[in-house]
Amino acid sequence: MIRTAKREVARRVFSKEFNLSKFKVGGEGEKEAIYVLTPLGLRCNRLFIVGVLLEKEEVKPDSDMWRIRVSDPTGSFLGFVSKFQSEALESLADLNPPEIVAITAKAKLLERGERAIPLIRPEYINASDFETRDYWIVETARATLKRIKAIEKGEDKIVLEKYNPDLEDFRNAVINAINKLKEEQKVLKSEEAEKKEEKEEKEVRKDLGFEIDEEIVDLSDFDIGD
């Protein structure tokens, strides 16, 4: 298919990093896309997020403009869905917080005087599950570590100049997110093991019950025959 523009990659970033963004880059000339520049040097125009939809609220009654909040292990993304994101708006109607969702969204930086507010404009929202969310955390952690390493090497002068990020702080956030996931996995494993034991026990009981039932049937058959 011939396309008029190259599709922007959906980047993976934790809300902590994204929400500390203060600058935009690009947008020079008509065709160049605008990117949000994060403190770790990610230039993002589109994001892919799997997290928990915590809130959805109509900004004004009957405005069909919804404010949403979606959390990840480091914080939450603020997002707005309006009639211009018709697909996302439609799916949002069927979702009730709290619910795990996968979102493809445009990354935006709203400038209000001195302040810059990073937010997302979802293109698609779909119900998701824990497994997908877990892998998203892993993937995003890795992408973040890669960015930290690149800055340590001094590859991105602009970022150092504009943000001079506290790399340890970001690294700790990643490690915390991953450790939390690890704990959850352990709990999950032990729960699974318990369930399995329970199930096995039940099966044993069922087997016994079945045999007894059969005997009863046999006996009654015998009675009728008599």
Next chain:
Amino acid sequence: MAEDRFQAIVNEIYERFKGYGVTKKEIENRLKLLLFEFKVPEEEARKTIINGLRKSYNIAKVDLKSPIVKISEIEPKQWVSLKCKVIQLWEPNSPTIAQTGLIGDETGTARFVVWSKANKNKLEEGKSYLFEKVVVDEFMGIKSIKVTSASDIKEISEEIEVKEGGEEVEVIGALVAIQQNSGLLQTCKSCGRVVKAGVCVEHGKVEVNEVLRLRGVLDDGEKTYDLTLKEECVRSLTGIGIKEARKLAEEHLDRSVVLLELKKKLLGRYLRVNGELRFRTLNANKVEFYKPEIIKEVEKTLEEAGA
């Protein structure tokens, strides 16, 4: 300037114009005048002479014999002729395009577009053609050739060996978008375009094929791929094959319900796709939900973090 360089330019121009009765002497004189008296740069002189000859002999730009070249040699803005095989036809996304797809020769592959206005006979997949007087265009680093009304296309019997452009790859990524031209679709029997209400933009009321497929974008956070899943792949992922899709559409008296169902099952999911990659187009042969063992991934990531 070296004598052989001078002669090379003369010869190049002569080759292109000899069919119109232009003499070598004429070219030499003009070139001498511009290069040695007026000290015009070489490339400018060459262009000026070509333009001048074209005007004085009244030759349209595109009628100049375009040299036959290989795909690896083409450069944007050139008018060339190519001997190529049509590898794949894609569905045009605009009525101004009659046909589009991929052509190849032994040196590589390129995209091509035949404009509807060019009024050419339909090309067929797997056949080889001589494309004459086509113009080269470049878009996002991908070269494509455009067939206009000035171009000629002739089928040739010569077997052209195509350098395999498609690469067998495995990609793990999230399905971040699903295109509208997915789901249970009706396509025109003659051109393969998606047909709405039985009417093809090109052929009017037509007989249709019913297909189930999915076009979407697979994204690994670094790169995007235009993914196509054929019926078999859609079914292995979702349990919805063409039979199930038809049943769904009948129950709801609406075909679009199939797309809605596919979106619910697939949007935002991680997939592992094995398929053939050409440029950014990934044709899946095998696909499954990607479900790694999280605990192992977690350990690996902690190691990377140096924790």
